[in-house]
Amino acid sequence: MTERPAAEHFDLLIIGAGSGNTLPPGDEDGPKTAIVDDGPHFGGTCLNVGCIPTKMFVHVADVVRNARDAQRLGVHDVRLRPSWPEVRDRVFGRIDQISEGGESYREHGNPRVTLVRERVEMLGDREVLTASGRRLSAETLVIAAGSRARHHDVVPLSSPLVHTSDTIMRIDDAPRRLAIIGGGSIASEFAHVFSAFGSEVTQLVRGRVLSSLDADVAATFTEAARERWRVETGTSVVDFSEDGRVATLTTDAGERIEVDAVLVAIGRIPNTDTLGTYEVGFDHHDDGRLRVDAYQRVLRDGHPVPGVFALGDIDSEHQLKHVANHEARVVAHNIAVESGRRLMKNTLGPVPDVVFTDPQIASFGVTLERAEQLGYDAFEVMHHYGSTAWGWALEDQRSFCKLVIARGSATILGAHIVGPDAAVLLQPLVLAASFGHSIRGLARGQYWPHPAASEVVENALLRAEEEL
Numbered sequence: 264m265t266e267r268p269a270a271e272h273f274d275l276l277i278i279g280a281g282s283g284n285t286l287p288p289g290d291e292d293g294p295k296t297a298i299v300d301d302g303p304h305f306g307g308t309c310l311n312v313g314c315i316p317t318k319m320f321v322h323v324a325d326v327v328r329n330a331r332d333a334q335r336l337g338v339h340d341v342r343l344r345p346s347w348p349e350v351r352d353r354v355f356g357r358i359d360q361i362s363e364g365g366e367s368y369r370e371h372g373n374p375r376v377t378l379v380r381e382r383v384e385m386l387g388d389r390e391v392l393t394a395s396g397r398r399l400s401a402e403t404l405v406i407a408a409g410s411r412a413r414h415h416d417v418v419p420l421s422s423p424l425v426h427t428s429d430t431i432m433r434i435d436d437a438p439r440r441l442a443i444i445g446g447g448s449i450a451s452e453f454a455h456v457f458s459a460f461g462s463e464v465t466q467l468v469r470g471r472v473l474s475s476l477d478a479d480v481a482a483t484f485t486e487a488a489r490e491r492w493r494v495e496t497g498t499s500v501v502d503f504s505e506d507g508r509v510a511t512l513t514t515d516a517g518e519r520i521e522v523d524a525v526l527v528a529i530g531r532i533p534n535t536d537t538l539g540t541y542e543v544g545f546d547h548h549d550d551g552r553l554r555v556d557a558y559q560r561v562l563r564d565g566h567p568v569p570g571v572f573a574l575g576d577i578d579s580e581h582q583l584k585h586v587a588n589h590e591a592r593v594v595a596h597n598i599a600v601e602s603g604r605r606l607m608k609n610t611l612g613p614v615p616d617v618v619f620t621d622p623q624i625a626s627f628g629v630t631l632e633r634a635e636q637l638g639y640d641a642f643e644v645m646h647h648y649g650s651t652a653w654g655w656a657l658e659d660q661r662s663f664c665k666l667v668i669a670r671g672s673a674t675i676l677g678a679h680i681v682g683p684d685a686a687v688l689l690q691p692l693v694l695a696a697s698f699g700h701s702i703r704g705l706a707r708g709q710y711w712p713h714p715a716a717s718e719v720v721e722n723a724l725l726r727a728e729e730e731l
């Protein structure tokens with residue numbers, strides 16, 4: 264019988280170096296810490312294969328799209344040839360350096376911190392086994408192991424023509440024909456990117472596009488998308504074949520679609536199954552996320568497991584970096600609680616969610632339908648960009664800001680914007696909703712620079728106030 268190696272014991276053990284990487288101490292008097300991560304590039308999803316590289320590609324796509332669109336405004340002879348290899352190398356030339364610098368700092372920056380670049384599995388509540396057989400245990404465990412791309416039943420990732428968001432950004436060149444399976448954020452952002460880079464994109468969506476968003480927003484986006492790439496809703500892929508050069512997808516309607524590459528973007532699943540959190544008896548949601556309490560403590564049978572916390576995609580219903588980072592701040596506070604501070608609750612207000620596609624989409628909170636289901640006496644107002652001076656400059660007939668308001672308290676239950684700069688325009692509404700501010704006086708109680716795009720929000724607020 265082989266004996267188990269003795270456990271290396273730490274004060275703090277962190278699994279996952281995405282938002283988990285904000286937790287190790289900066290000073291040499293801090294807790295003895297180990298941080299483990301098995302990612303091919305150090306620093307987690309957002310930095311290496313998520314938010315940051317995608318938005319660097321999206322910005323280029325926005326530039327291209329706006330320039331092509333300029334013809335409509337009377338600007339002619341705009342010729343653009345975006346170079347995929349050049350943009351890709353610029354993006355990863357920047358990002359890989361940051362990742363390598365971060366890894367080197369973790370390795371050598373603080374003797375109290377040990378970096379373990381291996382996959383681990385849970386052995387006990389606060390103990391893990393690494394792939395090479397090291398046992399690591401700790402007084403406090405933080406599980407920040409994130410999520411991974413969901414695989415498709417019939418489109419195998421073993422084919423070199425099939426990608427997820429993890430691999431597609433490093434390909435040699437933009438494919439001539441690309442099929443994107445999925446109707447969520449990742450699919451809609453990459454459809455914008457590749458269509459701007461000249462690929463002939465076919466987006467295959469099982470239900471409707473962006474089905475979790477306000478129906479008018481989703482419909483407006485779908486209509487705009489259809490002007491630039493093919494969008495097939497209510498369509499499933501039932502068969503796949505390839506000959507090394509061309510992939511053929513067969514839909515449930517019997518259509519055969521030939522492409523040079525496929526992107527599978529059908530959601531992300533939490534890494535609890537691969538980590539072994541079921542085996543140690545922690546509580547899970549039906550979709551595989553860890554259950555935590557308001558203090559980010561992991562639960563077993565509904566009670567906090569002593570010294571075990573989780574943060575980010577592995578527990579949150581919002582798979583978003585700003586949420587993972589906030590949860591990391593809550594955990595950082597709560598693991599230092601022995602030093603006398605009170606536990607911090609995760610009580611932040613509505614979560615803004617942006618889809619960086621074209622047109623851009625930004626929203627938080629509920630739709631009117633959902634507000635009514637929740638029992639609110641609520642109403643909605645809509646203001647189009649085209650009814651403001653900035654909208655005239657853009658020649659915009661499509662974009663709008665929609666607000667869902669609770670009649671009694673006059674607070675914002677939801678905001679849904681589709682159009683240029685939606686993310687930035689949303690923020691004053693996030694502010695008002697987060698602080699429970701009534702919309703009474705919000706529009707007229709401050710200056711709104713004329714003729715900026717923010718007048719769309721000002722006018723939506725004015726409209727809402729009239730309806731109260």
Ligand SMILES: Cc1cc2nc3c(=O)[nH]c(=O)nc-3n(C[C@H](O)[C@H](O)[C@H](O)COP(=O)(O)OP(=O)(O)OC[C@H]3O[C@@H](n4cnc5c(N)ncnc54)[C@H](O)[C@@H]3O)c2cc1C
Nearest residue numbers: 279281282301302307308313314383409575576582583584
């Ligand atoms: C294409 C794409 C675009 C996105 N764009 C945005 C955006 O614009 N804005 C936004 O807010 N969010 C965006 N997101 C979501 C965002 O990236 C995630 O919500 C966030 O990165 C989650 O952080 P995390 O710390 O929970 O997990 P991660 O950053 O995924 O870190 C988890 C780490 O744990 C490691 N790990 C997992 N299991 C083990 C194990 N058993 N042993 C050792 N290590 C392990 C993984 O290798 C990984 O490095 C995007 C995601 C994707 C995929």
Ligand SMILES: NC(=O)c1ccc[n+]([C@@H]2O[C@H](COP(=O)([O-])OP(=O)(O)OC[C@H]3O[C@@H](n4cnc5c(N)ncnc54)[C@H](O)[C@@H]3O)[C@@H](O)[C@H]2O)c1
Nearest residue numbers: 445446447448449450469528529530531582583617618619
């Ligand atoms: N800008 C951002 O903030 C941003 C960008 C990209 C990703 N993300 C985060 O990453 C998460 C994952 O993104 P995503 O786009 O993969 O997921 P998603 O949950 O947004 O969308 C998944 C889509 O795939 C469909 N789907 C699921 N299973 C399917 C199947 N078997 N066949 C066909 N379609 C199927 C769903 O109906 C849905 O349309 C998002 O939820 C988001 O939180 C955020």
